Amino acid sequence: MIPNTDLYHKALRLAAWAHHGQVTKFGDPYVTHPVAASYEVLAAQAAGENFDVDLAAVVALLHDVVEKSDVTLKSIRKDFGKTVADGVAAMSKNEALPKEEQLRDSLLRILEQPREIAMAKLADRISSMLPPSSEWSLQKVMTIRDNAKMILQMLGEASPYLAKRLEKRIALYNRYLKEQA
Numbered sequence: 001m002i003p004n005t006d007l008y009h010k011a012l013r014l015a016a017w018a019h020h021g022q023v024t025k026f027g028d029p030y031v032t033h034p035v036a037a038s039y040e041v042l043a044a045q046a047a048g049e050n051f052d053v054d055l056a057a058v059v060a061l062l063h064d065v066v067e068k069s070d071v072t073l074k075s076i077r078k079d080f081g082k083t084v085a086d087g088v089a090a091m092s093k094n095e096a097l098p099k100e101e102q103l104r105d106s107l108l109r110i111l112e113q114p115r116e117i118a119m120a121k122l123a124d125r126i127s128s129m130l131p132p133s134s135e136w137s138l139q140k141v142m143t144i145r146d147n148a149k150m151i152l153q154m155l156g157e158a159s160p161y162l163a164k165r166l167e168k169r170i171a172l173y174n175r176y177l178k179e180q181a
Contacts, residue, residue, distance in 0.1 A: 118158035
């Protein structure tokens with residue numbers, strides 16, 4: 001299936017607008033993160049996996065807009081449809097829960113969605129696991145690694161390609177922790 005470039009561009013424009021002026025934990029313009037996540041999804045398709053690439057790529061592009069901007073799920077539903085809005089909702093943290101329960105809750109909600117949402121979450125984690133900063137505490141690096149392991153365990157079956165990519169990121173963090181010990 002060839003991706004719908006008009007739909008992709010529409011989602012990219014919204015993500016760029018929603019994240020304008022924001023930066024990642026690495027100091028990059030924030031929009032680079034969802035773009036990288038959507039690219040991971042496109043790479044999974046190029047590797048031969050068969051899935052709704054439009055759904056997975058658009059959710060990857062929009063996964064943080066509700067948490068990090070004034071964009072609402074209602075507006076996403078209006079502009080991109082119920083399935084995309086439900087996927088973004090599942091990937092959004094429930095801030096009413098204690099912080100240590102938010103990821104697991106989100107992963108359980110993702111499991112209720114089409115496979116493509118799990119793929120978007122795997123891609124999200126891959127794209128956010130660049131080499132750790134030397135300014136980070138070892139606890140922060142361990143938390144990121146452990147959360148990635150949980151994501152891989154719960155969602156890895158959605159995409160063999162993305163699961164392998166995430167395993168490599170986890171290994172990178174393991175090496176870093178071993179070197180720092």
